[in-house]
Amino acid sequence: MRTLGCDQHKNYCVMMSLNSDGQMIDLQKFYHNQTDLLNNFFSQQPENTRMAIEACGYDPWLCDLAQSCGIDVHLAHPLKTKAIAEAKIKTDKIDAKILAQLLQANLLPEAYLADKDLREQRYLFRYRLYLVRAQTSVKNRIHALLDRQGLRMTQKTSDLFGNKGIEWLKSLTLSKYYQNALDGYLSYLAFLKQNITAAERLIRNNLKDDPKSKYLMSIPGIGVISAYALLTEIGPIQRFSSADKLCSYAGLVPSVHQSGKQRYHGRITKQGNKFIRWIMIEAAHRVIRSDMGLKQFYKKIKFKKGPNVATVAVARKLLTYVYQVLSKNEEYKFQRVAPSKPAPALPN
Numbered sequence: 614m615r616t617l618g619c620d621q622h623k624n625y626c627v628m629m630s631l632n633s634d635g636q637m638i639d640l641q642k643f644y645h646n647q648t649d650l651l652n653n654f655f656s657q658q659p660e661n662t663r664m665a666i667e668a669c670g671y672d673p674w675l676c677d678l679a680q681s682c683g684i685d686v687h688l689a690h691p692l693k694t695k696a697i698a699e700a701k702i703k704t705d706k707i708d709a710k711i712l713a714q715l716l717q718a719n720l721l722p723e724a725y726l727a728d729k730d731l732r733e734q735r736y737l738f739r740y741r742l743y744l745v746r747a748q749t750s751v752k753n754r755i756h757a758l759l760d761r762q763g764l765r766m767t768q769k770t771s772d773l774f775g776n777k778g779i780e781w782l783k784s785l786t787l788s789k790y791y792q793n794a795l796d797g798y799l800s801y802l803a804f805l806k807q808n809i810t811a812a813e814r815l816i817r818n819n820l821k822d823d824p825k826s827k828y829l830m831s832i833p834g835i836g837v838i839s840a841y842a843l844l845t846e847i848g849p850i851q852r853f854s855s856a857d858k859l860c861s862y863a864g865l866v867p868s869v870h871q872s873g874k875q876r877y878h879g880r881i882t883k884q885g886n887k888f889i890r891w892i893m894i895e896a897a898h899r900v901i902r903s904d905m906g907l908k909q910f911y912k913k914i915k916f917k918k919g920p921n922v923a924t925v926a927v928a929r930k931l932l933t934y935v936y937q938v939l940s941k942n943e944e945y946k947f948q949r950v951a952p953s954k955p956a957p958a959l960p961n
Contacts, residue, residue, distance in 0.1 A: 618713025
């Protein structure tokens with residue numbers, strides 16, 4: 614059996630091959646525009662060849678290429694790999710060799726390698742998220758421009774960027790350079806809105822025949838976009854053995870420091886999938902205004918530890934609901950809150 618270790622960079626990668634005895638039999642460097650050479654290299658590998666590659670943001674296309682040639686690809690977790698095999702002398706050759714050796718010894722700390730279709734669906738959500746954040750940035754710039762000019766909308770509307778608000782903005786007459794900036798902002802805003810709508814249409818079409826999205830949307834605070842994001846970012850729910858493992862993957866668990874008998878719990882780790890964590894925090898902000906059971910849960914923790922800790926606690930509880938509905942393939946059952954008992958009457 615042959616084992617490959619791949620140290621990948623933005624423009625090139627270094628491949629080291631080890632035989633079954635752990636001895637190096639090949640070391641090659643490929644630039645990423647040499648796809649024919651890479652394809653030939655992978656195609657010439659014997660059956661049952663395994664390859665270790667560190668998750669780095671440049672890995673998806675190379676993983677797909679290797680898998681198409683029959684290579685068994687394993688994605689290494691960068692933080693855990695560094696903790697296990699950090700070296701003072703660090704070169705591309707050494708890094709590739711360490712990855713190959715860890716995989717050969719079955720000691721490679723692996724990260725989840727999503728399939729190509731799931732990665733593309735993830736990118737749709739992340740693309741839409743980028744557009745929304747760009748839209749928010751442009752709106753803030755328009756607000757700042759109006760403040761510079763001392764302008765306030767006189768019409769009665771709560772949304773400056775609704776139909777009436779846009780009409781009012783277009784009707785303004787400013788000095789040359791401010792007018793040029795406002796026109797550019799409004800044009801960019803219309804462009805972003807158009808592309809956000811197109812992305813959301815694709816998302817809705819992808820969810821149209823997916824029953825799991827309906828299970829997720831039965832959870833308070835989870836809408837269409839959130840459901841799509843959770844399905845694509847989580848992937849198969851079977852890869853998590855418990856709700857706690859899913860919460861840990863999202864970085865919604867407290868950090869732990871232990872020395873002897875002393876054990877301290879700190880802030881959440883924030884290690885893991887930042888998109889799931891962001892979705893659940895946003896959902897928590899919405900749900901504490903609508904769901905009575907979670908609202909009471911939030912107030913209880915807020916009284917002891919403050920609003921930020923309480924919001925994170927609600928987000929984690931919501932993520933446990935996500936795990937339950939996906940693993941059981943059923944809708945969320947709303948918690949019924951018992952009415953509070955009236956205080957006993959004081960004696961006369």
